[in-house]
Amino acid sequence: KAGVTQTPRYLIKTRGQQVTLSCSPISGHRSVSWYQQTPGQGLQFLFEYFSETQRNKGNFPGRFSGRQFSNSRSEMNVSTLELGDSALYLCASSSGQGNGELFFGEGSRLTVL
Amino acid sequence: LAKTTQPISMDSYEGQEVNITCSHNNIATNDYITWYQQFPSQGPRFIIQGYKTKVTNEVASLFIPADRKSSTLSLPRVSLSDTAVYYCLVGSFSGGYNKLIFGAGTRLAVHP
Numbered sequence: 001k002a003g004v005t006q007t008p009r010y011l012i013k014t015r016g017q018q019v020t021l022s023c024s025p026i027s028g029h030r031s032v033s034w035y036q037q038t039p040g041q042g043l044q045f046l047f048e049y050f051s052e053t054q055r056n057k058g059n060f061p062g063r064f065s066g067r068q069f070s071n072s073r074s075e076m077n078v079s080t081l082e083l084g085d086s087a088l089y090l091c092a093s094s095s096g097q098g099n100g101e102l103f104f105g106e107g108s109r110l111t112v113l
Numbered sequence: 114l115a116k117t118t119q120p121i122s123m124d125s126y127e128g129q130e131v132n133i134t135c136s137h138n139n140i141a142t143n144d145y146i147t148w149y150q151q152f153p154s155q156g157p158r159f160i161i162q163g164y165k166t167k168v169t170n171e172v173a174s175l176f177i178p179a180d181r182k183s184s185t186l187s188l189p190r191v192s193l194s195d196t197a198v199y200y201c202l203v204g205s206f207s208g209g210y211n212k213l214i215f216g217a218g219t220r221l222a223v224h225p
Contacts, residue, residue, distance in 0.1 A: 033213075045215070101162065102159065
């Protein structure tokens, strides 16, 4: 069974640009959650999608958005990039029910210059 | 959402047993306790999960007292490859929401 796939793995952007990250969950999983990880703030919850609907959202500005497609693949977008957006962005998939074990991808490392 | 408190760092030596305790005083009735392991530049990996009493799998044991306000992850006979950050989470998909919030984690260093 293939794991969670995130693309791209690494990317460099400049301030003011926008970026789109992609996540393909484990087959059969309908929930996709996104986390931002930085050395100073640790792992912070961004949002979760289940069956194409955002079910929960963390405390991030509106520049951070996401969506989920009918095949459960998800994308997140960050507009008007700031230096502080440099981070490892992690996607996790789950069945979305019950006790909710999360399966993480390798992450997309974004550097904003 | 239940907040977790765990030691920032721990040191151990190869072959020793390591116990990492997590406090979660405000755990809700529907919440499970889950531990994840993370290596640098990788996503966290599920280790073990429990609701009450004791759970054991091939890599760890999880001890949960009756009041569920704390839990202890036990790693038997650690090796250098167990050097990682360990996160304790409490939460569930109760009510249809992902309520799995990560704390700061415990950085475990295993020495030769």
